[in-house]
Amino acid sequence: MRSNLITGTLLLIFSVVFWFGADAIPKSRLGGSVGADGLPKILAIALGVLSAGLIVQNLLMMRAAQVTANAGSKATGEPISVYLRGFGMIVIGAAYLVLVPYLGYMLTIALLLLAVAIYNGKRPTAGLLVFAIVGSVFFYLLFVRVLDVPLPAGFWPRLIG
Known part of the structure; x- marks a missing residue:
């Protein structure tokens, strides 16, 4: 479970870096209402939301495993x-x-x-x-x-x- 938490955190950091990379794409007057940075920013947001979901899910699973371990059951690893x-x-x-x-x-x-x-x-x-x-x-x-x-x-x- 810890590896998923680390992965989620790294992906969240990557999504922020990806957002700033997309924001650095030069703007053009020929671009319409959605410029060249539109799709990369949407992808960065999607990755950020999914990463945050992965982090929350793993935190909840770790908490449930801890409660189970405290109740006397032995939690097994993957x-x-x-x-x-x-x-x-x-x-x-x-x-x-x-x-x-x-x-x-x-x-x-x-x-x-x-x-x-x-x-x-x-x-x-x-x-x-x-x-x-x-x-x-x-x-x-x-x-x-x-x-x-x-x-x-x-x-x-x-x-x-």
Whole structure:
């Protein structure tokens, strides 16, 4: 529980730093009512609220555990498997980052969606494959077409010509 409290505090500090970074984005006369700093500030607020919620939740859980311990019950710590599952998710994310320049965004995001679903207990089915394909197309359209974020195409364009 203490690690979640530390994480929440660090994320809250990061959200404040992120806010000041967003506030430092130069203002433009061409910007409308919401400037270039609008979205980063909204993200900083969301991160701050979620971090504060995590802190409050953990403080309440620590207090409940202390009350339980004082009542004579022995409070148990988190099993190591919880940390190993979290580490597994980090490994999946790291594999995504390593593969995306080579395989391209669409294929890698589909593999990421499949890997995360299977890692979290979903059985590999045709429906899961459809989910990964539709999800990768959705994220490609969202980021590359709508938001105009250039993402790696991988080796596919060289194969096609």
